[in-house]
Amino acid sequence: MIINKPRNIKSLDRCIYGKGTFDQLDEILSFKRKDNGFVVFLLDDYFNGKELENRIPLKNQDILIRISAADEPTTDLIDEVVVKCKKHSSSLPVAMIGIGGGSVMDVCKAASLMVTNPGYSFEYQGLDLIKNPGVYSIVIPTISGTGAEVSMTAVLTGPVKKLGIKCDFTVPDQVLLDSELIYSVPKEQRFYTGMDCFIHGIEAIDGRHINEFARGFAEKSLDLCREVFLNSKISRELADEKLMVASYMGGLSLTYSQVGVCHALSYGLSYVLHTHHGIANCIVFNVLEDYYSDGVKEFHEMLRINNISLPKNYTKGLSEAEMSKMVETSYALDHMWDHAIGANWKEIITKDKIRALFERM
Numbered sequence: 001m002i003i004n005k006p007r008n009i010k011s012l013d014r015c016i017y018g019k020g021t022f023d024q025l026d027e028i029l030s031f032k033r034k035d036n037g038f039v040v041f042l043l044d045d046y047f048n049g050k051e052l053e054n055r056i057p058l059k060n061q062d063i064l065i066r067i068s069a070a071d072e073p074t075t076d077l078i079d080e081v082v083v084k085c086k087k088h089s090s091s092l093p094v095a096m097i098g099i100g101g102g103s104v105m106d107v108c109k110a111a112s113l114m115v116t117n118p119g120y121s122f123e124y125q126g127l128d129l130i131k132n133p134g135v136y137s138i139v140i141p142t143i144s145g146t147g148a149e150v151s152m153t154a155v156l157t158g159p160v161k162k163l164g165i166k167c168d169f170t171v172p173d174q175v176l177l178d179s180e181l182i183y184s185v186p187k188e189q190r191f192y193t194g195m196d197c198f199i200h201g202i203e204a205i206d207g208r209h210i211n212e213f214a215r216g217f218a219e220k221s222l223d224l225c226r227e228v229f230l231n232s233k234i235s236r237e238l239a240d241e242k243l244m245v246a247s248y249m250g251g252l253s254l255t256y257s258q259v260g261v262c263h264a265l266s267y268g269l270s271y272v273l274h275t276h277h278g279i280a281n282c283i284v285f286n287v288l289e290d291y292y293s294d295g296v297k298e299f300h301e302m303l304r305i306n307n308i309s310l311p312k313n314y315t316k317g318l319s320e321a322e323m324s325k326m327v328e329t330s331y332a333l334d335h336m337w338d339h340a341i342g343a344n345w346k347e348i349i350t351k352d353k354i355r356a357l358f359e360r361m
Contacts, residue, residue: 009255010168012150015248017177022140025176026057029095032136037094038062040085042108044069044100044142052142052181056099063088069103072270072277073110075122075158081111082121092116095136101193102146102155102277105139109170110154112137121165122158130167138174142181144243145193145278147200147251149175155277161329162271177248179241191229191308192278194243195299198225199281200250202295203260207339210257218253221246229302260340261291265357268330269315272322283314287360291340314361327354 016024029039038061045066047053058064065084067077085093092115098108112134114121124130139149148154152171153164164170182190201222204214224246228239266280275283282299289296303310315323331337331354337345 009152010171011255012171012173012175014174015150015177016175017244019178019180021176022052022055022178022181025097025138025140028138028174028176029057029097032094033059035094036061037091038089040065040081040093040096040111042067042081042096042098042100042104042111044104046100047142052099067100067104067107069101071274072157072162073103073107073155075120075125075156077107078110078114078121078156081107082114085111085115093135095138096134097138097140099140099142101141101143102148102196105141105146105148105172106154106156106164108137108139109134109148109172110156110165113154113165113169121156122160124165125156125158125161125163126166128167130165130169133169136174137172138176139172140176140178140181141244141247143185143189143193144182144240144247145190145195145197145250147197147247147254149177150248150251150255152255157271161332162267163333175248177244179237179244182240182244183236187306188308189278190243191302191306192276192282194225194229194246194278195282195285195302196278197221197243197247197250198229198299198302199262199285199295200254200259201225202292203262203340204250204253204257206292206295207258207260208342209339214253214255214257217249218257221250221253224249226298229306230298232305258339259336261336262288264330264333264336264340265354267333268326268328268354269358269361271329272318272326273314279311282310283361284357286310287357315358323355323358326358327351330354 041064045068096112098105116132141149153166155164201218204218224242228243262285265284269280
């Protein structure tokens with residue numbers, strides 16, 4: 001059912017998929033380099049000194065900025081990247097490339113916009129606040145599940161809220177999908193990020209903003225997630241290929257639908273406790289059987305098959321101020337509750353009910 005007037009959404013311009021395609025990055029950049037400008041490479045610092053760093057087609061005029069994925073991306077970090085770019089040259093970069101997980105890709109998407117828009121990035125947290133298109137952006141995932149490689153949102157933690165910069169301009173210009181880049185992801189991290197993708201599909205479908213266009217992407221993404229996480233005999237190589245495609249399709253499903261209860265609560269959890277998005281979603285989804293009964297059952301089976309143990313008593317011992325901030329942050333995400341519960345969601349979802357869910361985690 002389509003509730004609101006259909007939005008004329010900008011889709012991805014270019015995508016290259018296949019093992020070893022990272023080595024085509026220099027060729028892909030060649031048409032932008034004709035302008036003799038510099039390229040900004042944003043690299044997850046996990047790859048410092050590793051083989052992948054040496055494969056980056058860095059030229060003399062380019063800059064490489066290492067991004068720590070230890071914490072969720074912040075508006076302050078985006079502003080720091082912009083300052084580095086402006087100190088490097090008085091001209092704009094011809095392209096910005098993010099190589100890493102969802103955090104690094106979101107930094108790339110946001111920073112590519114902020115070099116062409118005035119002010120500070122926290123001023124643009126919300127829908128359609130960006131006025132000027134950014135510089136050419138390329139994202140290259142080294143872990144799959146977030147859907148950041150194709151989504152129109154760059155999720156950032158700001159001084160007062162965790163919320164994305166969301167608009168047509170946020171969508172990357174080019175995506176490079178090379179499943180060889182995700183082979184080295186540790187088991188637990190791979191699972192948590194993969195579950196972000198699974199939860200995207202569950203929430204996209206089970207809400208009032210779903211439509212057949214979004215459903216097609218979400219259902220295929222969910223099928224691929226089930227092949228990866230409910231089949232203990234699948235090879236890691238094949239599983240990674242399937243997960244990379246699932247992530248891509250999951251991100252597209254959200255472009256035309258919305259997330260729901262899990263993400264609303266996850267944003268509150270991450271804002272206060274700085275919990276990484278993937279594991280935060282897992283901690284939250286684990287207690288949402290009243291909202292996504294079948295999905296939570298499947299999730300529990302995935303935990304068992306993949307031998308994953310979630311943290312227990314995660315919110316135990318929080319101060320009243322911390323708990324209140326988590327509740328307020330989650331409650332403020334109207335669009336997520338509207339999708340999951342309905343236009344009258346405030347008559348059903350109270351702050352006490354949200355608190356009770358947090359206390360179960």
